[in-house]
Amino acid sequence: MNRLLKLLLAIASAFFLVLTLLDVLIIVLGRILTHLAQRQPSPPHGTPPKRDECWPIPAHRYRRPDPLIYSQEYLMAQGLAVTWDNPDIWLEHNGQRVPPHSLQPATTYDVIARVWNGSVEAPAVNLPVRFSYLSFGVGTTRTPIGTTLVDLPVKGAAGCPTFASQAWTTPPLPGHYCLTVELLWSDDANPLNNVGQTNTDVKPLNSPHATFTFTAANTRQQPIAYNFVVDVYALLPQLDCGDTRPAPFPTMSDTEIRERVQIARARHDRLAFPVPAGWEIRVEPAQLELPPGKQRDVTVYVTAPDGFSGQQVFNVHAFSREQALLGGVTLYVRG
Amino acid sequence: MPYRVYTHCIQPGDYVDPVPDLGTGGQVANFIFRGGFEKAREACNYLLGGKLICLGGDRCAIGRITGFDLPTWGGLDNDFSFNILLSPHELEEFVYQTIRVNYPKVANDGLQGWLITEQKKPNGGTLMPEPRTPDASNFPSHVYHPDFTTEPSSHYISYDPTFSPFQVPGSDESYEVPVLHVECEGSRVHDVCAALDSVWGPIHSSHVCDIPLIGWFICLIASIAVLPVVAAQVGIAWANAQDGNADDARVDPGGGALKTGDRVIVTGRWSYDAGHAGSNELHPVKTIQKIGDEAYDSTDFAGFYDRWCSRVQEVPPYDGPGVRPDGMTNQQASVYDNQLAPEQQWVFHPLIDGCTSQSVIF
Numbered sequence: 266m267n268r269l270l271k272l273l274l275a276i277a278s279a280f281f282l283v284l285t286l287l288d289v290l291i292i293v294l295g296r297i298l299t300h301l302a303q304r305q306p307s308p309p310h311g312t313p314p315k316r317d318e319c320w321p322i323p324a325h326r327y328r329r330p331d332p333l334i335y336s337q338e339y340l341m342a343q344g345l346a347v348t349w350d351n352p353d354i355w356l357e358h359n360g361q362r363v364p365p366h367s368l369q370p371a372t373t374y375d376v377i378a379r380v381w382n383g384s385v386e387a388p389a390v391n392l393p394v395r396f397s398y399l400s401f402g403v404g405t406t407r408t409p410i411g412t413t414l415v416d417l418p419v420k421g422a423a424g425c426p427t428f429a430s431q432a433w434t435t436p437p438l439p440g441h442y443c444l445t446v447e448l449l450w451s452d453d454a455n456p457l458n459n460v461g462q463t464n465t466d467v468k469p470l471n472s473p474h475a476t477f478t479f480t481a482a483n484t485r486q487q488p489i490a491y492n493f494v495v496d497v498y499a500l501l502p503q504l505d506c507g508d509t510r511p512a513p514f515p516t517m518s519d520t521e522i523r524e525r526v527q528i529a530r531a532r533h534d535r536l537a538f539p540v541p542a543g544w545e546i547r548v549e550p551a552q553l554e555l556p557p558g559k560q561r562d563v564t565v566y567v568t569a570p571d572g573f574s575g576q577q578v579f580n581v582h583a584f585s586r587e588q589a590l591l592g593g594v595t596l597y598v599r600g
Numbered sequence: 601m602p603y604r605v606y607t608h609c610i611q612p613g614d615y616v617d618p619v620p621d622l623g624t625g626g627q628v629a630n631f632i633f634r635g636g637f638e639k640a641r642e643a644c645n646y647l648l649g650g651k652l653i654c655l656g657g658d659r660c661a662i663g664r665i666t667g668f669d670l671p672t673w674g675g676l677d678n679d680f681s682f683n684i685l686l687s688p689h690e691l692e693e694f695v696y697q698t699i700r701v702n703y704p705k706v707a708n709d710g711l712q713g714w715l716i717t718e719q720k721k722p723n724g725g726t727l728m729p730e731p732r733t734p735d736a737s738n739f740p741s742h743v744y745h746p747d748f749t750t751e752p753s754s755h756y757i758s759y760d761p762t763f764s765p766f767q768v769p770g771s772d773e774s775y776e777v778p779v780l781h782v783e784c785e786g787s788r789v790h791d792v793c794a795a796l797d798s799v800w801g802p803i804h805s806s807h808v809c810d811i812p813l814i815g816w817f818i819c820l821i822a823s824i825a826v827l828p829v830v831a832a833q834v835g836i837a838w839a840n841a842q843d844g845n846a847d848d849a850r851v852d853p854g855g856g857a858l859k860t861g862d863r864v865i866v867t868g869r870w871s872y873d874a875g876h877a878g879s880n881e882l883h884p885v886k887t888i889q890k891i892g893d894e895a896y897d898s899t900d901f902a903g904f905y906d907r908w909c910s911r912v913q914e915v916p917p918y919d920g921p922g923v924r925p926d927g928m929t930n931q932q933a934s935v936y937d938n939q940l941a942p943e944q945q946w947v948f949h950p951l952i953d954g955c956t957s958q959s960v961i962f
Contacts, residue, residue: 326784327856328889335949343948352951381950385939386887386918388911391895391904414895416907419915421939451892452856458948506942506955514922515939522947529953 331383331454332392332417334446334461341582341590342457343526345533346498348580349595351463353379354446356433365444366466371437376410378429378446378461382420384454385515389417393449394429401441401464402480403583403592404489405560412449421515441466443594464593470600473569477596481553481583482560490586491553493563495546498538499578504528543570546579565596573600605884606790607647609654609871615729616650617874618642637800637823637830638809644793651875652883653728659870660909661715661882662687662891664759664863666749666779679786683749683779684864686712687905688898691777695754699776700739703746706778711901716780716880718744719872731878745877747781750774759861781873781881782866784888788838795837799830856890863891865908886917 334354337347356363357375368374376396382389396410410433418424435442443464453459468475483489512521540546545568553563565581577600582593618639663684685691686706694702707713718741721727728743735745751757753772756764766772803809803826809819858864868882889912897904916936919925928936938944946954 326885326888327858328887329856330889333949335951340948340952345948345952383947385944386915387889388908388915389895390891390908390911391897393894414897416911418911419935419939421941421944422911422914422935449894451894452890500951503951503954503956506957509942509945509955511937511940511942512945513940515916515936515944516921517945517947518921521945525945525947525953529948533952 328387329384329452329454330387330389330417330419330450331458332389332448332450333381333383333455333458334378334448336458336461337593338460338590339458340533341535344530344535346496346535346538346580347582347593348499348578349462349464349593350499350578351444351461352500353381353461354444354463356444364465364467365463366441368435368442370435370439373432373434376431376433376444376446378431379426380415380417380429380448381426382417383458385420387454388419388422389450391415392417394431395447395449396429396431396433397445397447398433399443399445400480400482401443401466401594402482402560402563403491403594404482404484404555405443405480406482406484407445462592465595465597467597467599468567470567470569470573470598473571473573473600475567475569475596475598477565477567477594478562479565479581479594480560481555481563483555483557486557488554488556489591491555491563491591492584492586493548493551493553494582494584495540495548495565496535496538496580496582497540497578498533498535498580501532540579543573544568544577548581567596567598569598569600575600605869606785606787607652607884608649609652609869610650612653612727612729612872615653615874616646617732618646618650637796637826638804638819640796641793641800641804644789644796647789647875648793651732651873652869653872653874655719655870655872655880657870658867658886658913659715659882660865660867660912661712661780661782662863662865662905662908663712663780664690665858665860666751666759666777667860679783679789681781681783682858683747683781684866685777685779686715687863687896688901691751691757691759694751694777695757695775696773697775699746699748699778702776703740703748703778707740707746712780712905715870716746716778719880728872728878729874731874731876733876735877743878745879746778747879747881748776748778750776760859781879781883782868782885783881783883785884791837791840792834795833796830799826799833858888858890863893863896865889865891865912867912887912887915 335351337349337351340347355377356365356368357377358372363374378394378396380392380394391414393412393414395412397407398410399405399407411431413429413431415427415429416424417427429446443462445460445462448459450456450459464479466477466479468477481491517525545566547566549564549566553561555561563581565579567579569577577598579596579598580593581596583591585591661684663686666683666685669681669683686709688711689706689709693705703716707717719727726741726743730743731745734742737745739745752761752769752774753764753766754775755772756766758764764772803819803822808822809815811818865888866882866885867887868885870880871883872878872880873883891908913929914931914935916928916932916939917925925932925936942955943950943957944954946952
């Protein structure tokens with residue numbers, strides 16, 4: 266009997282112990298759920314909220330556009346050859362495209378910039394596009410023309426690329442100018458591809474020589490050493506999509522990106538476009554050190570091979586001693 | 601990482617509050633006589649699919665971040681939420697005043713104020729249900745109490761009062777700023793509730809707790825039997841949810857950081873949250889994008905807002921790599937299909953590594 270009583274007491278104790286534990290669990294669970302169902306909409310009156318922290322947001326919610334233009338500095342930093350005849354910047358007069366190297370003084374043109382978005386998920390509304398002009402050359406002073414706002418949809422949407430237009434009245438004195446376009450977006454997925462420049466000149470061959478002159482200037486606070494390098498790169502025809510199948514997903518995978526980069530480097534390798542045999546190119550001076558605030562003319566002498574006819578392009582790139590791209594011009598000779 | 605929504609919203613007429621505030625004693629009694637896990641399950645259903653009232657689908661909002669809801673991060677609820685002052689309003693408009701004075705300035709602005717306004721029937725009657733904890737002030741109504749943030753100093757007006765000379769709480773007159781609450785969903789509530797349901801779900805489906813007279817006792821015995829399993833499952837789900845979300849937010853290279861004062865455009869499901877005093881919010885947030893000062897236009901804000909929203913809303917939603925999103929609008933589907941086209945598969949520039957199906961244009 267005594268043993269039975271002890272057994273009953275033990276069962277009862279165990280039962281109440283488990284019951285108590287269960288109670289605790291339920292109370293805790295209830296508290297949690299009640300807590301979650303309510304929230305404090307604001308900190309207590311007079312308590313300074315904690316403000317000095319940045320809060321990380323994962324990529325599937327936080328989005329950045331990538332406004333971009335044909336950017337010589339960015340592309341060359343990727344090991345790609347570039348032209349200063351920018352395919353995304355041109356001039357129009359009365360709706361007709363005009364060559365940038367033969368502009369009339371005191372005449373109003375429309376400068377057009379074609380703007381792309383590298384992002385499939387973030388548009389850029391009211392994107393400021395800043396236009397400037399410079400004297401023909403490298404490192405020269407930039408003079409603002411104006412800023413235009415455009416709406417840039419995502420890649421693949423109607424309206425991408427978008428076109429920014431800015432009226433520009435050329436200076437009253439005849440001259441030869443470069444144009445620069447900058448895309449201004451503070452929260453940019455890639456802020457390095459936002460500046461493009463167009464600097465071109467065209468000269469006829471004169472049995473069989475042509476001579477170009479441009480200005481090299483130093484508007485910085487430190488001396489600059491220019492080193493000029495010439496190649497004959499021109500934009501290649503785009504590959505034919507042919508039987509290429511649609512991508513499985515709008516955002517490219519790492520593998521797909523690597524493949525595209527390999528294709529780009531195979532076709533546009535910076536070192537793959539040397540001056541062809543038979544042409545003689547001389548840049549004087551080939552190297553140049555300029556103190557701050559100084560400038561001087563650089564002359565390019567071109568001699569064509571015998572019997573040449575047609576058009577040949579030359580890009581003159583200016584590099585610093587540290588191999589940073591400082592600017593450049595694209596020259597066309599016609600014979 | 602695939603975009604996920606753990607909650608769903610309901611129509612106003614379907615709203616039921618199954619989580620009465622009974623206090624500790626009441627919870628115990630509720631547990632013993634009505635089945636604790638049954639009530640916990642109902643609470644889960646309320647949190648995930650009961651307290652949010654649908655207000656008509658996704659909306660976008662533009663505003664400046666006034667603060668983050670700190671207690672929710674890394675604690676019980678790993679939702680990430682913050683509050684925005686709807687543009688074009690700025691803090692200066694609200695100094696010295698309480699929410700009673702300041703709320704109408706935003707709610708009646710004719711711009712985005714409708715986002716934080718109680719939605720009513722065409723005849724003007726109350727459309728929203730009575731919220732879980734109505735505010736005693738009944739301002740502006742019994743079922744609606746606007747969210748607001750309290751700014752500490754009317755003499756140092758800043759989204760970041762770190763350098764305010766009025767650092768002692770109460771040393772300057774505070775003011776209350778009406779805000780739109782926006783909430784990114786974490787997975788913990790869902791995971792914990794799923795763990796509970798994995799064990800208790802079969803018992804619930806058997807309806808043993810509904811048997812007259814003895815149901816409560818069978819339910820009690822069943823609760824005791826599964827208690828250790830539930831505790832273990834809930835613990836595991838809790839821990840896993842915590843680790844996964846924190847890491848995701850911190851190491852994702854495509855992510856970004858937000859701070860107070862940032863101007864953002866946020867898209868998300870427009871809902872009325874009846875789980876507290878009753879207010880509108882975007883829950884869950886689907887996208888967040890910063891708008892820099894260089895692009896902001898307050899002179900024609902209505903046009904600016906319309907253009908932003910139309911551009912943001914044409915973007916296909918993200919359901920994960922290789923997954924065609926469900927429920928796209930015609931416009932989103934068109935954009936999605938265009939984005940898959942070979943012509944759009946470029947990295948540097950379309951003229952460098954892209955391809956064309958047409959004659960080349962330089």
